[in-house]
Amino acid sequence: MTRIISILLTTLLSTLLTVARANEPATEGESEGIDTKAIVFDHLGDAYGWEVPFNHHKRIPLPIIVKTDDGFHCFSSARVEHGAEWVDGGVTFKIAGENSEYKGKVVAIVDGKEVKPLDISITKNVLALFISVGLVVGLMLWLAGFYRRHGVGKTPRKGLGAVEAVLTFIYDGVIKSTLGKDAPRFAPYLLTVFFFIFGMNLLGLIVIFPGGANLTGNIAVTMVLALCTFLVTNIFGTKHYWKDIFWPDVPIWLKCPLPIMQVIEVFGIFTKPAALTVRLFANMMGGHMIVIVLTLLIFIFAAMSPVFGVASIAVSIPFSIFMLLIDCLVSFIQAYVFTMLSTIFISLAQEHGHHEEVNETIALETK
Amino acid sequence: MELFTPDFGLVFWMFVSFAVLFLILWKFAWPAILKTVNSRADLIDKGVEYAQSAKEQLDNARLSAQEVINEARRQQAEMMREADRIKTQMIEDARQSAQAEAQKVMDNAKLQIQQQQKEAQLQFRNQVSDFALQIATKVVKNQLGDQKAQAKLVNAILDDIDTK
Numbered sequence: 001m002t003r004i005i006s007i008l009l010t011t012l013l014s015t016l017l018t019v020a021r022a023n024e025p026a027t028e029g030e031s032e033g034i035d036t037k038a039i040v041f042d043h044l045g046d047a048y049g050w051e052v053p054f055n056h057h058k059r060i061p062l063p064i065i066v067k068t069d070d071g072f073h074c075f076s077s078a079r080v081e082h083g084a085e086w087v088d089g090g091v092t093f094k095i096a097g098e099n100s101e102y103k104g105k106v107v108a109i110v111d112g113k114e115v116k117p118l119d120i121s122i123t124k125n126v127l128a129l130f131i132s133v134g135l136v137v138g139l140m141l142w143l144a145g146f147y148r149r150h151g152v153g154k155t156p157r158k159g160l161g162a163v164e165a166v167l168t169f170i171y172d173g174v175i176k177s178t179l180g181k182d183a184p185r186f187a188p189y190l191l192t193v194f195f196f197i198f199g200m201n202l203l204g205l206i207v208i209f210p211g212g213a214n215l216t217g218n219i220a221v222t223m224v225l226a227l228c229t230f231l232v233t234n235i236f237g238t239k240h241y242w243k244d245i246f247w248p249d250v251p252i253w254l255k256c257p258l259p260i261m262q263v264i265e266v267f268g269i270f271t272k273p274a275a276l277t278v279r280l281f282a283n284m285m286g287g288h289m290i291v292i293v294l295t296l297l298i299f300i301f302a303a304m305s306p307v308f309g310v311a312s313i314a315v316s317i318p319f320s321i322f323m324l325l326i327d328c329l330v331s332f333i334q335a336y337v338f339t340m341l342s343t344i345f346i347s348l349a350q351e352h353g354h355h356e357e358v359n360e361t362i363a364l365e366t367k
Numbered sequence: 368m369e370l371f372t373p374d375f376g377l378v379f380w381m382f383v384s385f386a387v388l389f390l391i392l393w394k395f396a397w398p399a400i401l402k403t404v405n406s407r408a409d410l411i412d413k414g415v416e417y418a419q420s421a422k423e424q425l426d427n428a429r430l431s432a433q434e435v436i437n438e439a440r441r442q443q444a445e446m447m448r449e450a451d452r453i454k455t456q457m458i459e460d461a462r463q464s465a466q467a468e469a470q471k472v473m474d475n476a477k478l479q480i481q482q483q484q485k486e487a488q489l490q491f492r493n494q495v496s497d498f499a500l501q502i503a504t505k506v507v508k509n510q511l512g513d514q515k516a517q518a519k520l521v522n523a524i525l526d527d528i529d530t531k
Contacts, residue, residue: 044370046377119376126380133388140396147403152410168404188397192389220373224381285370 034299043292044214044285046125048077048095048106053208057082060209062127066093067118068108077121080106128213129221132199139163140195170194170339178343182350186343189232193225194339201284201331205324216334217285219277226276229342234269237349244351245269272345276338283334287327294320 049059061078068091075093079086085094092109096102100114106121107114122130143163146156156164175190176183200215215221245265248255255261297316302309511517 041370046374119374120379121376122380123376125377129377129380129384133384136388137391137396140392140400144396144399147399152403152407155407164404167400171401171404172408184401187401188393189389191397192385192392196385196388218373218377219371220377221381223373224378224385228385 034296034303036293036296036300039296040289040292044217044288045104046123046218047104048121048123049081050124050127050209062122062124064093064106064121065119066106066108066121068115073117085109125213125215125218125221128200128203128210128215131210132196132203132215135203136192136195136199139199143167166198167191167195170336174336174340174343178340178347179350182347185236186232186346189228190339190343190346193228193342194335197225197280197338198332198335201335202328204284204288205327205331214285214288216280217288219281222277222281225280225338226273229276229345230269230273232342233272233345233349236346238352240352241349272341276341280334280338283330287323287330291320291323291327294323 047059048064049061051059059077059081061076061081063074064077064080065072065074067073070089070091073088073091073093075086075088080093080095083094083097085092087093093106094109096105096107096114100107102114102116105116106119108117109115140163143156143160146160155161170191171183171187175187179186197216200221203211204213204215204217206212245268246262248261248265250261294316298309298312301312511520
């Protein structure tokens with residue numbers, strides 16, 4: 001019921017907005033000039049403040065932390081909003097404008113030139129990251145606490161039961177069935193990865209604070225996760241794994257005078273994390289992009305004619321709701337796939353023979 | 368494009384957050400959770416096994432109980448039959464023994480009657496002979512009342528002895 005009310009409300013608001021815009025001839029030029037690309041990339045990208053609903057000018061200020069040649073500087077992002085300059089410890093900072101090569105980033109102005117400092121600000125994405133960490137830690141400690149209190153005899157119900165169901169689904173269905181007796185060694189890492197990605201994905205779908213950050217659709221995040229899998233895979237790799245890379249069981253001419261197989265295998269070590277990085281990043285970013293574009297369609301059409309605007313509401317709103325629901329599913333699937341591929345990569349490095357069999361399964365999986 | 372170039376700050380914080388998350392969960396959450404999940408899986412497996420064996424046992428018990436009941440029924444029927452047989456036999460025996468007893472009593476009575484008859488006969492004979500003797504005595508007394516007849520008889524007897 002509440003969902004229906006919220007849909008109606010959104011529709012009504014959008015209609016009012018469209019009509020209001022259409023009735024103002026003075027803003028005609030501005031309406032026509034909706035910069036779709038800028039809005040989409042603004043939503044997909046990172047920012048120094050966290051936007052609040054229904055207001056384009058106010059943002060929740062976040063701390064900016066930068067390191068210049070003379071040490072660390074820390075100030076609120078509200079100081080440099082809307083192109084303002086801020087002097088901190090004798091250095092002038094501002095957010096680089098449209099034409100700068102550091103567009104949208106905090107830069108120091110040294111001798112009239114923009115210099116990019118080392119930037120470890122708590123941006124919107126970083127804060128979202130912290131919130132996700134808090135969420136996952138909270139959930140898991142809650143579950144662990146439940147187990148400590150009740151022991152083996154009692155099964156959690158409702159919310160915790162759902163967490164446990166997902167956990168056992170991943171643990172039994174993916175980790176245990178792939179890794180076998182090695183499962184307890186790698187389960188902590190893999191489960192952490194799964195719940196972290198899942199938490200970030202779902203938080204990203206909530207459009208207002210504390211959600212809405214396109215975290216897993218950011219290549220930095222997926223890259224770090226893939227790098228962790230890469231490290232775990234290669235650090236814990238067995239002798240057999242390394243032998244298979246540098247001296248695989250193939251006809252001698254494939255590996256002796258010209259190290260063809262070795263080149264391919266070494267290349268393979270690096271393509272695996274690259275595939276992990278790109279697939280999660282692209283899938284999540286795509287989902288966010290579609291929802292934003294569907295919503296923007298209303299305004300694009302409204303700029304043409306109020307009638308089109310109202311008509312497009314009927315199409316856009318159901319579609320974007322449908323896409324958001326699909327994204328809920330995708331959030332789980334992508335977290336699941338990332339975990340599954342990580343498990344397979346790790347299990348490949350744990351082989352003690354029978355290499356071909358698993359290679360076939362991985363070929364099937366990645367298809 | 369900004370979207371495809373990883374931002375150093377985010378990479379840095381991502382590493383830090385992930386490390387912190389992993390360490391916290393690794394230390395405080397996963398051991399407890401995985402231990403419980405595993406041991407509960409074992410518990411459930413054991414429970415299922417137990418239930419299966421219990422069902423099997425129950426089935427067996429039911430089967431053996433049925434067997435026991437059947438056996439009991441069979442025995443009961445047999446016992447009834449046996450009792451019936453014993454009953455008829457006892458009646459038969461009783462009848463036979465009663466008959467035998469009656470026969471014995473009758474035989475005894477017959478024997479007694481015969482004996483008493485014999486005794487009566489004997490008594491009767493003794494009495495008859497007594498009477499006869501008394502009569503004879505009286506007759507003889509009357510005939511041998513005088514001395515001469517006596518002497519004649521003695522002589523006759525002596526003659527008999529001599530001739531022998």
